[in-house]
Amino acid sequence: MLNLARPFVCSLLLAVGMAAQDEPPPEPESLPPIYQRAAVATAKTSIYIGNVKLETPVFLREGETYSSTYEAKVFPFFFYNESGRISITIPDEDLRRLAAGERVYFTGEAFSLKEEPRRVEGHADPADAESGKIKVRVWVSKNIELIFNTTYRFEG
Numbered sequence: 001m002l003n004l005a006r007p008f009v010c011s012l013l014l015a016v017g018m019a020a021q022d023e024p025p026p027e028p029e030s031l032p033p034i035y036q037r038a039a040v041a042t043a044k045t046s047i048y049i050g051n052v053k054l055e056t057p058v059f060l061r062e063g064e065t066y067s068s069t070y071e072a073k074v075f076p077f078f079f080y081n082e083s084g085r086i087s088i089t090i091p092d093e094d095l096r097r098l099a100a101g102e103r104v105y106f107t108g109e110a111f112s113l114k115e116e117p118r119r120v121e122g123h124a125d126p127a128d129a130e131s132g133k134i135k136v137r138v139w140v141s142k143n144i145e146l147i148f149n150t151t152y153r154f155e156g
Helices: 002-022 092-099
Strands: 037-040 043-047 050-055 059-062 065-075 082-089 104-112 117-126 131-139 145-154
Touching: 050 145, 082 117, 092 104, 092 117
Parallel strands: none
Antiparallel strands: 037 059, 037 145, 043 050, 043 145, 050 065, 059 065, 065 082, 082 104, 104 117, 117 131, 131 145
16 A cells, blocks of 8 residues: 555645646735835035035936936035936835835946946935935045935835
8 A cells, every 4th residue: 555655645746846837926016106206315424624415306216226316516625516317226126125124235326417427335224114214325436435324215
């Protein structure tokens, strides 16, 4: 009897395994519309003998990328002021983790109106599913890194 039971059990497990392979993986839940717009509060950081203030209008999400424009004002060195466009990439999976209360890291890029590239990196720490703190690092050049600490809020 034992000799007959073993092939039967193996065949049954094989059939169940093959049936499980035919099922497509479950679709991830779509994100709520609130994540389509993100407001970032004006940020300020110190430099050697002054400061830099970074302002952005609301970021709009297209695909996995949030995009906006920026204006950086350098005090007292107004001749270093610049404007441009900025984008950061945050995949849907990371937004779900953010909503669940986990820290999320992101990367991005910015370009001044003169098309000078700026590397962007940072992380977001949620206070709740809709808002939290954000740290953004912007490399103005190979040797100059500005660090901004501010807040964000989703406004879908």
